[in-house]
Amino acid sequence: MKLEIRNGRLIDPARALDRVASLFIDDNAIAGSGEAPRGWRTERVLDASGCVVCPGFVDLSARLREPGLEHKATLDSELAAAAAGGVTSLACPPDTDPPLDEPGLVQMLKHRARLIGLAHVYPVGALTVGLKGTTLTEMGQLAEAGCVAFSQADVPFHDTLMLLRALQYAGTFGHRVWLRPQDHYLAHGGVAHDGEVATRLGLPAIPVAAETIALSRIFGLVRATGVGVHLSRLSSAEGVAMVRAAKAEGLPITCDVDAHHLHLCDVDIGWFDPQAHLVPPLRSTRDRDALQRGVADGTIDAICSDHAPVDDDGKQMPFGEAEPGASALELLLPLTLKWAAAAGVALGDALACITTRPAAILGLAAPSLADGMAADLCVFDPVSHWTVQRDALRSQGKNTPFLGLEVVGRVRATLLGGRVVHEA
């Protein structure tokens, strides 16, 4: 199939390219832009006038809930949500049931995702068996099965020696390690940021020190071993400052923030709104502002959705008992655009935070609109408004703190390997 995406604004962060032109797709790859390639005969036209055409988005944290948690979501529902959100590649954390600690589970996941064919799925394997923090997984076999990195998901290490061993072992074979910085003891039992709001509402709290102490521990071990670490979902101003200093020191560190934390803070809990129960907890406005600045100045490398579909039974509970998480794959673009508009960040730079930069963290080739590249693309209308409503979400989880919010940025089409997997 010879597809022409006509007259879109091509934005290619990898090449700092931003111009209005047509893009030509031959079968699964980009065949040219601007002028049609020699002998080209368009078989299908996708009119992209007024729209942005860019590489498909790369999400560093999207829970698909398979295997084991299909009552919350399935690969079918969540990969459809990814396609609707313009996300063509996503990493899924290992906290499924059972966790992704066996090659067979990873193979099955990859196989099912390939059959569904709506997005590339990159599993993050469990760093320790059962995420229990006591026994290393067979990382070599897991990597062969398709794991691109290893993490403990949201389960922190108690034992610092075990964390050191995990880094040493993973580093031996060049496996990537992703860690969410949170001290187990300081965070234990907490459900909200330790500040005025938690004090007022009487919610058990998680102090900022839970993040900063975990970061110091990780940096100490990175310094000792030289093994690089990707930090998942920073939440605090102090955390951003520590990462900035660690990068300045030359430590091999990357990090991301999730889209919720760029926009919300603990005040949004209101009168115990379970939608605002997230992990890590929403922190103060000061923290949120520092996270926004951290992405703008490059301290934070990428924005992820931290998509975590939760069913209504899980949410309709008192705040502390309600299951944390929110559906966000379909909001990654609008929330990134909202941040960019507020922070005065150029569109191309903003899109880099959800395309080239996360791709580098995953170890993927830089997504680009250059000739010969795989046609994993997103076509979106950058000025179209829509309201986040339950019915508007493809994700099986209909819960998000942004319900009712009017956002800007509507995905018109998503292409995966040249196939149109979503059109609206």
Added chain:
Amino acid sequence: MTRNPQLNRNGELTHLLTLEGLPAAVITHILDTAEPFVSIAEREVKKVPLLRGKAMFNLFFENSTRTRTTFEIAAKRLSADVINLNIGVSSTAKGETLLDTVDNLCAMNADLFVVRHAQSGAPHLIASHLTATGRAHVHVVNAGDGRHAHPTQGLLDLYTIRHYKKDFRELSVAIVGDVLHSRVARSLIHGLTTMQVPRVRVIAPRTLLPTAVEALGVEVMNDMREGLRGCDVIVMLRLQNERMKGALLPSAGEYFKHYGLTAEKLALAKPDAIVMHPGPMNRGVEIDSPVADGSRSVILPQVTFGIAVRMAVLSIVASS
């Protein structure tokens, strides 16, 4: 943030979930309404027909004898039908969710829920569920949720203070003890600041104080002797047994030495200062027996006033 969920469109109290954000006029109205109910208890026939034909469910997901009993007495004196559910040992133990329990009781035509729950915010969840499902005529009264609020306790404390001290705007009030885990303290602080009490102090070791508690409008003191100086009202908080020994405090004995109310420490407050306690008391831990039983103690009148205040709250929300 949404509009105060306990007031209806006419600004009337339809649920009582917290004292935070409640206008002073509403609090005063509740206290004024409670006044005549105190004397009802002294009559031969201790009943008025204000809630006749109404069904009130005591929905206690956490053990309580005192609060549940006082709500039961209050409702019975208002001629309501009272049904006590000890959920801790019934439906949730079988896996029923909180809102399923509420829906089932609504199907039995409940008019009022009095809710106690270990989770902060549980009564808010019930109230918003009732609104969302078109049952705004069913009322919720919070009888204590997690560490968050115990608004009827806060109100009965305010009633007691007003009874003995008349003008809120000239008082110094000291709240002593485990503020961190205390819903009683939070509700009382909101009540006192709303009623424009100029000086509210919390006195506790730092392990028992929540972060940024000053933001609630209180002064923080760690030294009890210094904190009690010149106070008109001393409110002692209960220290749970499981918190007396361990990471928060080394021992009950050391706690008593620093934060127990003795006659000697009481002498630092104003000569006419009153001593309050939400009960049940730990004698010899947070309060010395001679003080608890002494002439300045108003701990038992608090209990009596508590019934009148709960009658006032129930009758006001039911008539909204």
